[in-house]
Amino acid sequence: MAEIVLDKVTKKFADGTVAVDSFNLDIADQEFVILVGPSGCGKSTTLNMIAGLEDISDGELRIDGKRVNEVAPRDRDIAMVFQSYALYPHMTVRENIGFPLKLAKVDKATMKQKVDEAAQILDLTPYLDRKPGALSGGQRQRVAMGRAIVRSPKAFLMDEPLSNLDAKLRVQMRTSISRIQKRLGTTTVYVTHDQTEAMTLGDRIVIMRAGLIQQVGSPQELYERPVNLFVAGFIGSPSMNFVPGTIAENAVDTVLGKIPLTERIRRSLEGHKDVPRDVIIGIRPEAFEDASLVDGGRGEGVTFTSQVDIVESMGSEKFAYFSLENAHVDSEHLAEIERDTGSEEIGAAQLVTELDARSPVREGRALEVWFDPDSIHVFEPHSGVNLTAGK
Amino acid sequence: MAITARQRSGWTVANIIVALYVLIPVVWILSLSLKDPSTFTDGHYFPRKFTFENYVNIFKVGGFGRPLINSIGIGLISTLIAIVIGTFAAYAIARLEFPGKRLMLGGSLLIAMFPQVSLVTPLFQIERSLGLFNTWIGLIIPYITFTLPLTIYTLSAFLREIPWELEKAAKMDGATPFQAFRQVIAPLAMPGVVTTAILAFILCWNDFLFAISLTSSNSARTAPAAIAFFTGASQFEDPTGSISAAAIVITIPIIIFVLIFQRRIVSGLTSGAVKG
Numbered sequence: 001m002a003e004i005v006l007d008k009v010t011k012k013f014a015d016g017t018v019a020v021d022s023f024n025l026d027i028a029d030q031e032f033v034i035l036v037g038p039s040g041c042g043k044s045t046t047l048n049m050i051a052g053l054e055d056i057s058d059g060e061l062r063i064d065g066k067r068v069n070e071v072a073p074r075d076r077d078i079a080m081v082f083q084s085y086a087l088y089p090h091m092t093v094r095e096n097i098g099f100p101l102k103l104a105k106v107d108k109a110t111m112k113q114k115v116d117e118a119a120q121i122l123d124l125t126p127y128l129d130r131k132p133g134a135l136s137g138g139q140r141q142r143v144a145m146g147r148a149i150v151r152s153p154k155a156f157l158m159d160e161p162l163s164n165l166d167a168k169l170r171v172q173m174r175t176s177i178s179r180i181q182k183r184l185g186t187t188t189v190y191v192t193h194d195q196t197e198a199m200t201l202g203d204r205i206v207i208m209r210a211g212l213i214q215q216v217g218s219p220q221e222l223y224e225r226p227v228n229l230f231v232a233g234f235i236g237s238p239s240m241n242f243v244p245g246t247i248a249e250n251a252v253d254t255v256l257g258k259i260p261l262t263e264r265i266r267r268s269l270e271g272h273k274d275v276p277r278d279v280i281i282g283i284r285p286e287a288f289e290d291a292s293l294v295d296g297g298r299g300e301g302v303t304f305t306s307q308v309d310i311v312e313s314m315g316s317e318k319f320a321y322f323s324l325e326n327a328h329v330d331s332e333h334l335a336e337i338e339r340d341t342g343s344e345e346i347g348a349a350q351l352v353t354e355l356d357a358r359s360p361v362r363e364g365r366a367l368e369v370w371f372d373p374d375s376i377h378v379f380e381p382h383s384g385v386n387l388t389a390g391k
Numbered sequence: 392m393a394i395t396a397r398q399r400s401g402w403t404v405a406n407i408i409v410a411l412y413v414l415i416p417v418v419w420i421l422s423l424s425l426k427d428p429s430t431f432t433d434g435h436y437f438p439r440k441f442t443f444e445n446y447v448n449i450f451k452v453g454g455f456g457r458p459l460i461n462s463i464g465i466g467l468i469s470t471l472i473a474i475v476i477g478t479f480a481a482y483a484i485a486r487l488e489f490p491g492k493r494l495m496l497g498g499s500l501l502i503a504m505f506p507q508v509s510l511v512t513p514l515f516q517i518e519r520s521l522g523l524f525n526t527w528i529g530l531i532i533p534y535i536t537f538t539l540p541l542t543i544y545t546l547s548a549f550l551r552e553i554p555w556e557l558e559k560a561a562k563m564d565g566a567t568p569f570q571a572f573r574q575v576i577a578p579l580a581m582p583g584v585v586t587t588a589i590l591a592f593i594l595c596w597n598d599f600l601f602a603i604s605l606t607s608s609n610s611a612r613t614a615p616a617a618i619a620f621f622t623g624a625s626q627f628e629d630p631t632g633s634i635s636a637a638a639i640v641i642t643i644p645i646i647i648f649v650l651i652f653q654r655r656i657v658s659g660l661t662s663g664a665v666k667g
Contacts, residue, residue, distance in 0.1 A: 053559050074565040086560035090578045099574075100564040147564065 002154035002187050003029045004050065008059035011045050011211075019045040021211040022059065030185045032178075034202035036192055037234075038340030042211040043191045044159055050189060051080050051157050063154060074103075079148035083160040085140045087132040087147075093119075094128040097146040104151065118150040121180065138169045149180065155187040162197065174200060193340070195235050199223070207231050209336065229333040229384035232282050232377060238319065238352045239337075240377070242329040245281040252378070254281055255327040256304045256351070262374040268388045269378065275387060280329055280379040282386075285319065287375035288353035290361060291368035305368040309350075311361050320361050320369070322351040333384040424635035431631055445636035449621070453633055455640070457609045458617035463644060465527055465613060466595040469534035474588050476535070477542030478580070482572070484543065485550035486558075496543075503540035511604045518605055525607045533601050538591040545590070549583025550576070585652045592648060596641070614641045 004027040011020040020042040027033050035043040048054040050061060052073035061068055068076055079100070087096050095102075097118055101111045119125045122142040132140055141161060148156055161177070162170045178201055181188050192198055198205050199219045207214040207222065207230075215227045226232035232240050245252040245259070250266070252259045259281070261269070269275050291303050312319040327349045353369050361367050378387045419436065424445050426438040433439065449455040484492060514533060515524070523529035553576060561571035602616035609617070618637045621630040 051559075051563060053562065073562045074567065078563065080560070080563040082556050082560060084554065084556050086554065086556035088557060088560075088575055099561075103565040103570060147560075151565075 002064045003027065004155060004187060004189070005062040005065075006046075006050070006059070007062065009046070009049060009056055009061055010058035011042070011049060011054060012057040019211055020049070023213060025206060025213070025216065027187060027189065029187055032181055032188045032190065032201060032203045034190045034192060034198040034205045035208060036195060036198040036205055037208035037214075038336060039193060040210075041208040043193075043208050046208070047080075047157050047159055047189060047191045050155075051078060052076050077154045078157060079151065079153040079155075080157040080159065081144045081148050081161045083163055085132075085144040085161075085164075087140055087143055089132055092129050092131055093124060093135070093143050093146075096132065096143055097124075097150050100147060100151045114150050115146075118146045121149065121183075122146050122176075137165055138173065141165060141173060145177070145180070149184060149186075152184070153186065155189065156181070158188065158190045160192055161190075163192070163194070170197075177201065196237060199235065207234060225386070225389045226377070227386055227389050229280065229282070229331055229379050229386070230337065232379070232386065233334045233337045236284060238285050238354075240282045240284050241351050242280055242282050242331075242334065242379075243324065243327045243351075244329055244381075245279050245378075247275065247277050247279060247378075252279070252281060252376075255324050256283075257302055259302050259373050259376060264374060265376070265378065265388050272380075272387050276380060278381060279387070280331065280381050282377035282379060283371060283375060285352045285354040287371045288355065288369045289371070290355045290359035291370040293356050293359060294370045300372070301370045302373050303368050303370050304351075305366055306351075308361055308363055308365060308367050311363050313357070315357065317357055318355045318359055318361060320353045320355055320359075320367060322353070324349045324351055331381065331384065420635045420638050423631060424639050426632065428628070428632050431629070445632035446640070449633050449637050449640070453617075453621055453637075454609060455614070455617060455637055458612050458614045459640070461527070461609075461611055462596060462613040462615075462641070465530050465534065465611075466592050468527070469531045469538060469595045470588055470592040472531070473535050473538040473542050473591050474584060477539055477546050477587065477591075478584060480539075480543050481546035481550055482576070484547045486555065499540040499543050502536065503544075507537070507600055511600060514601075515604055524605060525611050527611055529605050530601060530611060530613065533605070534595045534598065538594050541594065542587050542591055545587045546580070546583055549580055549587075553579050589649060589652055593645060596645060 006023050006025045006027075009020060009023040010018065012018050023042075023046055025033070035046060037043050045054060049056050052068070052071065056069050063076065063078075088099065091099065094115055098111050098115045101114060106114070115128070116125070119128055122145055124139065124142055124146060127135060127139060127143075132143060135143065141164070144161065158177075162173050165173060174197060190201060199222075202219060204216060205219055205222055206216050209230055215222060215231045217225075222231060222235050226235060229242070233242070243254050243256060245254040247253075247261075247269075248258075250261050252261065294301065306322045306324075308320045309323055310321040312321075355361060355369070376388070379385065380387055422436060422438050423431070425441050425443070427440040427442045427444070430438065430440055480495075483489065484496060510533075518524040518529045523532070557575050557579070558571050561575045562568075566574065597615065598613070599615045599619075602613040603619060606612040606616060612620075614637065618634055618641075621633045621637070
């Protein structure tokens with residue numbers, strides 16, 4: 001059990017590139033913190049610095065109040081689960097899980113008891129005498145977990161531990177990691193590039209981009225009040241819709257029509273100096289609804305009618321896709337997310353709406369969708385700052 | 392793709408042809424070594440009159456025992472030292488970034504390609520003035536030099552195959568660098584080490600050039616060189632029988648060596664370490 005403090009931790013490589021720039025974070029005891037971001041954002045480097053596998057160029061890392069910058073990984077009492085699992089192929093599952101105890105010179109009886117205990121937590125008891133080569137992907141992942149939990153370390157570090165599993169197993173393991181962490185109450189730092197994993201697992205999420213922290217907060221906070229375009233585009237699936245807008249008297253002109261500025265939005269805009277006329281408007285797909293299904297309060301909403309391109313029915317809800325004319329958002333902040341995910345949807349001239357499953361929406365037909373004008377986010381186009389995030 | 396009966400028989404025939412091509416000279420020399428000296432030129436492939444006289448002669452008259460011991464001793468010592476140094480060097484090359492790494496690899500490759508004939512004369516002079524001529528050490532040193540490039544190259548290829556994350560995992564599990572090497576890397580590198588050791592040993596065992604140039608008596612002369620000094624029972628007699636017998640004898644340790652160690656060459660030992 002430990003508290004981990006990163007105080008202006010910086011990683012500069014020999015060739016001059018700065019992988020992590022002045023990283024500040026206080027991780028409380030028993031907390032589950034997620035580092036998330038596109039590839040190359042420095043999240044794994046940060047994790048490796050906490051582990052001691054990478055040297056810290058500048059700043060200070062404290063575990064339980066003690067500076068550990070110069071402490072070797074083996075003396076930090078931290079366990080790590082690797083993306084590739086990194087199991088010792090010449091050892092059985094029992095020997096793999098027991099390896100940290102063997103190195104710590106724990107006596108045989110205690111070792112056996114602890115390994116059995118860990119195996120039981122992870123449902124590995126029947127496989128203890130097998131070699132890793134004879135296990136399935138999910139079982140190997142659990143052995144890697146077992147090796148981490150067996151010696152009750154101060155903290156767990158996990159480097160994309162689920163990315164090699166297939167989708168169904170990943171969801172399953174996600175739940176069991178969460179359960180194990182809650183049960184053991186061990187401080188955990190978890191690295192992933194998958195925002196769904198980040199949202200579902202973490203107490204707190206740290207979003208990184210190009211070595212810099214973008215925002216730290218609870219999943220709900222990041223979802224509701226993203227501080228900039230990058231965070232807004234990164235969190236949420238499907239991604240937030242972005243359309244260009246022009247602020248005119250008490251409203252924003254967009255391809256979706258004139259969106260009136262609500263009291264809340266007007267006030268937060270007033271809090272900023274030099275709000276430009278041209279802004280980027282962000283609306284989450286969930287903010288939309290089929291207009292025919294909205295009865296009360298419809299007068300306050302904004303409606304938009306267009307031809308539906310594609311409908312995806314998920315059973316519990318439906319996604320309707322619209323094409324928008326002249327509404328492409330060209331932003332460096334969003335381009336980076338697109339590059340990472342390989343998709344071209346974010347910022348593209350298209351609108352994704354999440355509708356109730358009862359909606360009679362059909363592909364190729366016109367549909368009127370409704371949204372609450374208070375649900376919009378207004379971004380400054382150059383810096384990408386969310387002008388409506390509030391304090 | 393299933394193998395048809397036709398393909399199978401085709402492969403069988405091809406294998407038999409290759410096996411015959413390789414084995415006929417071996418059988419021939421075995422047959423020569425078992426022939427009675429008077430029947431060498433009788434023109435028969437298989438001996439009509441069996442005798443072990445040639446084998447007895449090379450040890451009793453030819454004094455082949457001492458060169459054989461020299462060969463085994465020099466070969467084993469050279470291999471051992473080359474493997475130890477080579478493993479460390481290969482580990483550094485595979486795992487670490489250090490200045491001069493390319494130079495070191497290039498240098499070792501250069502040594503391997505250098506024609507040995509051109510080095511024999513200078514080596515002869517150097518060893519004579521240092522008093523190493525005609526000693527075990529005088530042969531062990533050049534053997535190590537010429538087997539090191541081979542060991543470094545093959546071992547670094549093997550070590551590179553071992554996922555680096557295993558070492559990181561060992562570090563996180565509380566291992567010192569030496570414990571990580573000893574308990575995780577070394578067991579996984581074993582097949583590579585054994586394979587390389589066999590190759591290095593064969594290289595030393597088969598050497599003729601250095602053995603004949605840097606020795607002058609049986610105190611350090613190795614088996615291949617000793618064979619060259621065989622003489623017949625009289626000046627009118629060819630030492631064919633003795634040479635054949637000695638050739639068979641020096642094949643035996645290699646076969647034993649390979650048989651002992653081939654069990655340790657288990658491929659695919661790293662499967663299951665990391666995904667993909």
